[in-house]
Amino acid sequence: MQDSDAEPGSGGSRERAMFPLGSPLLPGAILPLHVFEPRYRALARRCTDNDEKFGVVMIERGSEVGGGDTRSDVGCMAAIVQHSELADGRWVLLAQGRERVRVMEWLQDDPYPRALVLEWPDDTGALSTDERRAVVARLRRVRAQASELGALGASAAESAAIDDHLAELGDVTTDATPWSFQLSALVPAGPFDRHAMLTAPGPTQRLAVISEILDGVEELLAGR
Template identity: 45%
Template sequence: MRIRDRRLLPRCELPVSAYCLGLLALENFATEMGQPQMTEHSHRFRVETPMFPLGSVLFPGATLPLNVFEERYRSLAQRCVGNEELFGVVLIEKGHEVGGGDVRSSVGCLARIFEHREFADGRWALLVRGETKIMIDEWLADDPYPVAITSDFPDDVNDGSIEQGMEVLKRLADLIAKAKSVGYEMPTIDPEAFAVGADAEELGYRIAQLTPSGPFDRQKILTRRSCAERLSCVEELIIGLEEVLDATRGNK
C-alpha cells in the first residue's frame, strides 16, 4: 500500500520524549503494515516511487510530452494510468535515456498524467504536468522500470515575492525582444498577462520554464530551496544571455 498524501504531519506540542516515542510507534506501525516510513530528521514520508529518468528537467506546474516506446516504460505508463498514480522525473546527468547504466540527479519532480494515448504497437503518448519537487533517497532494483525511495523536497523558506518575479520577467521580456530584433524566433511576452493568476512560486517556475537554458542550468534552478534563490538563479542566466546577445549584435 502506498501513501499518496505527501503532506507533512501537523506540528505537535507534546514533550520531546513523548514526541519521539510517538515517532517510533508510527515507524513501527508503518513497518508492520508495509507502509512507507517517515525519516527521523526530516519528519517527511519516504515512499516508493516509479521513476522516469530523462535528458530534460520538469518544473512544478510545467507540462512535458513523453513518447514512451521502451518496454519497461510502457509498463510504467500502464501502471500509472491504470492506478491514477504519479511518477518521478529526474535528470540523467551522464549516459542515455535508452538502455540504462546512466547517472541520475538526486532531485526531481513528481509528474501527473493528464492526457494519454496507447497505440496498437504498445507505445504510449503521455502529456504530464509537474507537481512537487522530490529528493531521491535510494534507488531500488528495476521493476522493470526504475524505482526509488523518495521524499518531499520543500523550500526552506517562503521568501518569494511577486515584485521580484515581475522584475526578472520584464528583464526576460526585454531579452526576448532584443533576440527577435536580430532574427531569433522566440515568443513575445506580455509580462502582465503572463503573470495572471500566479503566486510568487508559480510565477518563478513559469519564468524558469520560459528562459532559454540547458538541462544542467535548469537542474540548478530546480535544486534551489527558496523562490528568491530560484529567481536569482534565473536572473543570472538572463544576464549571461544578454552578454552573449550584445556580443553577437556588436559583431554584426
C-alpha cells in the same frame, strides 16, 4: 501501490516509478512523452491503472535509452493528465509537473526505474511586486533582443504565447513558489540551468539563479 502509500520505516519516503530524462521537469510545466521502451510501457501501465504519479529526474551523464545513466537526486513528480495506448504497445502521455522531490534511495530498475523519494517543499519566502515586475521586464527585454538577432528558437505562435504569459506574470501576486516556477519555465535555458532553477532552495534564490542565467544569455547575445 496507491499514490498515498509510504514505505514502512522509510521516514516518510515513498516508492515511486521514475522516468529519467535528458532535461528536468519543473513544477507546473507540461511534459509530452512518446513511450516506446518496454520498461517505460510497464511504467505507463502501472501509473494509468492505479492513477499514480511518476518521478522525473535529469540524466546528468548517459542516455535516456537503455539505462546505465547517472541520475540527479532531485526531481519532480509528474501527474498524467492525458494518455493513449497505441495498437503496437507504445504510449502517448501528457503529464504535468507537481511537487519537487529528493531521491533518498534508488531501487532496482525492475521492471522500470524505481526510487524512494521524499517531498522537498520550497523554503518559505516572499517576492515583492517590484521584484516580480523587474525580473519579468528583464526577461521580456532579453527575449526581444534574441528575437531581433534571430536567436529566439521558437515559432511566432510560441513566442507570442510566452510574451502573453510574461505580461500576466508581471501583475500576478500569487504565492511566490508557483510564480517563480512559472517564470522559470519561460527562461531560455539548457538542462543544467533548468536544473539549477529546480534545485534552488526557495523563490528568492530561484530569482537569483534566473538573474545569473540572463546575465549569460545577454553576454552571448552581445557577442553575435
